[in-house]
Amino acid sequence: EDQVTQSPEALRLQEGESSSLNCSYTVSGLRGLFWYRQDPGKGPEFLFTLYSAGEEKEKERLKATLTKKESFLHITAPKPEDSATYLCAVQVRAYGQNFVFGPGTRLSVLP
């Protein structure tokens, strides 16, 4: 069974305190790994797509990396506006029931 887990469930950081979020997956086939940001009362907002082990993507204070079993979302010198829930999703087939989502990591950055 395709499965995606995320850790930690919740993370509280001081402003400027760098850290990493983990997404681990056990799937039949990887066609892409996606990171989303979700603010309270909003839908998930797309951040990155990673396709193969060793790939990295960066956007402002965020950097996503991918290995064969997991992905990390590194947050460098976070600001309070980075507070959100970060979701990881794996595309396991080209169509149909093709995305499996993790439960998310709830990040709070305190000023």
Add this chain to the structure above:
Amino acid sequence: NAGVTQTPKFRILKIGQSMTLQCAQDMNHNYMYWYRQDPGMGLKLIYYSVGAGITDKGEVPNGYNVSRSTTEDFPLRLELAAPSQTSVYFCASSYRGQGQPQHFGDGTRLSIL
């Protein structure tokens, strides 16, 4: 630049009532999806569509129905609402193909009392 639009944003239903959640996208995406999101759980796929006139069940379809008569619209119908259907419902769309991200609406928060 609307993207994916969902209506209503909030709704309270009584047990046994029915309603339709509306979803429209203006990006000419082939694929559309309905998910539910419950606290502490990942998004669960209810139904999906790969094009107008083509729909199929996802992981948790019981108690729901969908139709897709146009590329733009993908309504979700709840028949005989039950308390277990209290959730936040998200509609998403994407282009066809590998590695295409899904674009989400802002959700409908539904309570069944």
